[in-house]
Amino acid sequence: MLQVNQIDTRYGKIQALWEVCLRIEEGEIVALVGANGAGKTTLLNTVCGVLRPAAGSVEFLGKRIDGLSAHAIVDLGISQVPEGSKLFPDMSVRENLEMGAYPHHAWKEKQQTLKQVFDLFPRLKERERQLARTLSGGERQMLAIGRGLMSKPRLCMFDELSYGLAPLLVAEIFGIIRGLRDQGITILLIEQNVKHSLEIADRAYVLENGHVCLEGDCAELLQSDYVRKAYMGL
Numbered sequence: 062m063l064q065v066n067q068i069d070t071r072y073g074k075i076q077a078l079w080e081v082c083l084r085i086e087e088g089e090i091v092a093l094v095g096a097n098g099a100g101k102t103t104l105l106n107t108v109c110g111v112l113r114p115a116a117g118s119v120e121f122l123g124k125r126i127d128g129l130s131a132h133a134i135v136d137l138g139i140s141q142v143p144e145g146s147k148l149f150p151d152m153s154v155r156e157n158l159e160m161g162a163y164p165h166h167a168w169k170e171k172q173q174t175l176k177q178v179f180d181l182f183p184r185l186k187e188r189e190r191q192l193a194r195t196l197s198g199g200e201r202q203m204l205a206i207g208r209g210l211m212s213k214p215r216l217c218m219f220d221e222l223s224y225g226l227a228p229l230l231v232a233e234i235f236g237i238i239r240g241l242r243d244q245g246i247t248i249l250l251i252e253q254n255v256k257h258s259l260e261i262a263d264r265a266y267v268l269e270n271g272h273v274c275l276e277g278d279c280a281e282l283l284q285s286d287y288v289r290k291a292y293m294g295l
């Protein structure tokens with residue numbers, strides 16, 4: 062579904078990604094893990110058209126998308142839930158959700174998708190008219206996921222979904238992510254929470270200093286001495 066080929070991404074003179082390759086098959090949950098500053102968000106922003114790669118290419122469903130606008134990429138069915146859930150603080154829960162439905166194909170089905178999001182997160186339904194800035198951290202994260210779903214994505218990419226959440230809520234949200242996959246949405250999970258994400262994903266990539274240093278099936282990576290020592294403190 063998604064193929065990232067030998068991407069270099071730079072911020073002026075600073076090179077943040079070096080010949081990064083990554084592929085996601087339809088129906089998979091893939092995790093991209095790594096420490097602070099490894100380049101995870103940079104890779105996400107390169108895929109969704111916020112940053113342009115200096116070299117390499119990105120293909121989605123066989124079509125080259127690097128060079129397209131971020132808007133056009135959302136229209137093709139790629140959605141991202143950004144780090145720190147950048148919501149519209151002075152808009153209500155419902156208005157934030159509706160803003161997510163701006164691609165043409167999603168706008169037509171807005172009411173139906175809204176109902177699905179409220180079924181997934183009854184707490185958002187209860188707080189439909191509340192301003193986003195008054196939500197708790199966990200509720201904000203739910204709203205960010207819901208807004209991402211409103212664009213009716215085929216591939217949804219989540220940046221640090223579990224950050225700052227209590228363990229129970231992390232388990233609940235990761236359970237919801239699995240449910241989304243079962244409904245046919247392909248998932249890229251970007252996480253510092255290595256143990257949790259390797260437990261729910263199918264395959265993973267480990268990014269270090271802008272390079273992919275390891276990749277493989279999660280079951281294997283969970284057994285890897287390197288991953289256990291470097292990322293799980295074992």
Ligand SMILES: Nc1ncnc2c1ncn2[C@@H]1O[C@H](COP(=O)(O)OP(=O)(O)OP(=O)(O)O)[C@@H](O)[C@H]1O
Nearest residue numbers: 072075077095096097098099100101102103104253
């Ligand atoms: N706008 C920017 N201008 C210059 N350098 C940047 C910019 N954004 C990121 N970088 C640099 O690129 C590198 C990768 O940053 P990135 O945000 O992709 O890391 P990350 O893996 O998402 O980290 P974190 O887990 O802390 O979110 C870092 O060295 C960072 O300082």
Ligand SMILES: [Mg+2]
Nearest residue numbers: 101102103144
């Ligand atoms: Mg980041």
